[in-house]
Amino acid sequence: MAEIKTLAVVGSGQMGSGIAQLGAMYGLDVWLVDTDSDALLRATNSISSSIQRFVSKSHLSQAAGSDALRRLKCTSNLEDLHSADVIIEAIVESENVKKKLFSELDKIAKASAILASNTSSISITRLASATSRPRQVILGIDILAPFLFLAVFAREDSENQKLVAVLKKDSLQIDHQKLIAVLGFDVGCVIGMHFMNPPPIMKLVEIVRGADTSDETFSVTKALAERFGKIVICSQDYSGFIVNRILMPMINEAFFTLYTGVATKEDIDTGMKLGTNHPMGPLELADFIGLDVCLSIMGVLHVGLGDNKYAPCPLLVQYVDAGRLGRKRGIGVYDYR
């Protein structure tokens, strides 16, 4: 696979802007995409103040910080992503909204592009199913197209005719499994690339392989995370993957501990901070992540793993219903106003 030069990140919230910042700081040209121009403005402000923090701590030179900001471009037009080598989706945690985006990206992105999701719990296999890429490669205007076209037609067996499934517009669609059989490589290029919050600081990236993710896509994604200075862990595609399967039930249990009157929020957090050396207590961390995100991940675990032990705490549900979503709203378990 060609060298990664251009990264696109769709969604300019905390996670998307942090991932875009990493790309720009590590020498990539970066597109940051959001339909909301105010969100893009907030994202560029937060990226430049985060870069300034690295500069002020001498983790980055002033020149490198300025170069990173120059490499970052914002857009509201998905079509601008046609030349991106890797596209990372970091939008709202809703399977339907993500699937719609993946289906659009599939049409816009070049054939060799990797489509990654920063989802914290949603099935990569199901997101990939919204694209033609788990099973097909679309050969449009791409450097590989003439080569693949010739390679397919150089074969003289009767499978040739079956290989070419559809010829439409300027794109030639070929059955993915048969393409692997003929050409000997895999093109399943949808993958999970789950960063931790805040992405510029946290050391981990959890890579999630969908049912059809190719080895090559995995290797390129892993190398990209390592280029960003991250340690990679690899998860199979089951609800919550590794980190949130363990973290979210702990946060949910902290809500139950508060809900059932076992202790105050401060004592629950202090207990876990000092008792187990966590940098933040579970309730403080829930506010940091967003209570709506925590609730949605608990929902995915509950449905996906089919066990009542993952049922969200009624207090967590009530806070979300009340719009107490955590730091981003100024109020969650704690009041930040």
Ligand code: CAA
């Ligand atoms: N940009 C640049 N630098 C930053 C920064 C940012 N956005 N945020 C923090 N920093 C730097 C600070 O400048 C500081 O640098 P030095 O050590 O060189 O002084 C350092 O990071 C520590 O920051 P602070 O002193 O401001 O605050 P802190 O010590 O409390 O650390 C924290 C903040 C890193 C967020 C820490 O509290 C922490 O690790 N919390 C836990 C975070 C966590 O668990 N994240 C995972 C959530 S789960 C998830 O993301 C998965 C999911 O799907 C939900």
